Amino acid sequence: MLDLDRDVSGLRAVPAPSLPLARLVEGRAVEEVADLLPRLFNLCRVAQTVALRMALGLERIETGALAAEIAREHALKLSVVWPVRLGLPVQAGQAALGGEFPDDAEGFSRYMRGEAGIAPLLRAVAARFAPGEGVCGVLPEVTPERSLTLTAQENSIAARHLAHPVMLHVERHYGRGPLWRVVARVLDLKAAEQGNLPVPHLTPEGVAIVPAARGLYAVRAEVEAGRVRDLCRVTPTDHLMADGGIMAQALASLPRAKHAEARLLVDLLDPCAPVTLEGGHHA
Template sequence: MSFARPLSSARLAIRPAPALPVARLVVGKPVEEAAELLPRLFNLCRAAQAAATRLALGLPLAEGWQDGLHQEILRDHLMRLFVTWPARLGRGASAPPAGWNDDAGVAARAVFGPAARAPETPGALSDFLASGHGVAPVLARIGGAFATGEAAADLPVVSPDTALTPSAVENSVAARHADNPALRALANRHGRGPLWRAAARLYDIAACLNGTLPAPATPAPGGALVPAARGLYAVRAEARHGRVTAFARVTPTDHLLVPGGVLERSLATLPAEKAGLAPLLLEILDPCSPVRLEELDDA
């Protein structure tokens, strides 16, 4: 059931920062040098970028890459739930629980409360959101800020066929868990809006702690898909005589920002009287590069 309203004249314009010329930076370089360079160019998702680039170029993955990827994703989710979103909601930022990266139980109890596990059923998720345990108060505040259908976008979930093309698809943490029964019920009740997207981090955290994140995939020679903190990270690369001859990457942010994509549709379903929630919405959607939202004249 879709709650999205028809796209109307947007009140807020999306102004993304210029994209870096990634291909130009690596084409012509030795494959190993290119694989080392890319993660250093970007502060975010370094482990995901390194894994995707190495897989696409036919290089072996570094020792301990899986633990590094899980830690990277878990750190990003904890920062949103304990620091960024609470500060934006006026609750005051705290800090991720001390020792989260050494003891899975510490992170699980801090996020989920005494149960130390993600709610498995629609009823359990509803109970958790009302419990006051763990990060439930943060998610409950997000749910209270946006009514049913507000700031929602209902698009096809990203697939191996669409991952390498910037198009209007749902490439997010929520896409990774769209079939989870509790999240599916949440989407049916409230729409694919901020609460659905924020609550999906619960299940990604559980996957990081349990080691059940989807494995990287190489759907075609020279192509690689790797789970990342914001969705599915995709790279296509070619090499000849040990040097990169072609390179392209598509990030979750690329899908987020395309015309008709999740950000544009979410803004189109945000009521004018709630325009002040746009910064919170943007932080929940979480682009990995700077994006400005500019108010447009009605004339």
């Protein structure tokens, strides 16, 4: 069970101030807005562009580019960024998977003991965070109906794979922590390569819902005479950083002796914007 009282010293992650998005786009032509925003927020450009064009009523981008972007982002984290962060050798591109990733608990246990693919990365993460450390409790899954609500929600790539046998196995033994989320990244890479990602769609209320490398983007726009009157954009990081959300709970579950691992935990949770750690004993 998650114990939110373990971090009595107030370790927390503070996001950088957000841009005044509505003011930036008000009165601009729809094509100008569709071109401007992905340049302002340079991560997940394809996902943002798809969501914006859908919300603005413009012609959509072919979704193969979206799957390719998600696969590239996942492969980079698994084969380069996280191995370097953990002092492991860099792997070459898609070799991060090392062939077939296991589909059941027994196969996963064998995989973890070997050297193929990302097994060394998974062991390194498990060694840094014991069961119950860096974890989050079960949060409501993001849905189209509450995608624009800035409350604590499981808006993550893990939400796309909650019922996978390996995810259930890791959750039972470690909790919804760093190892669980790295496994989700592997499964989502496979899903992107196989064309099994959620399909972008527009809700009856005009909210564009689009899969991205961190979860689901949600964008709603008000357009009049070809110009944007208002725009609302909610990202996976907005839900990650919400009060009582994944980031807050994960940091709160670190015992004081593990506060030095807080920066690594933030890196594995992977917000799309800079955050500053305050409080605790992380220095």
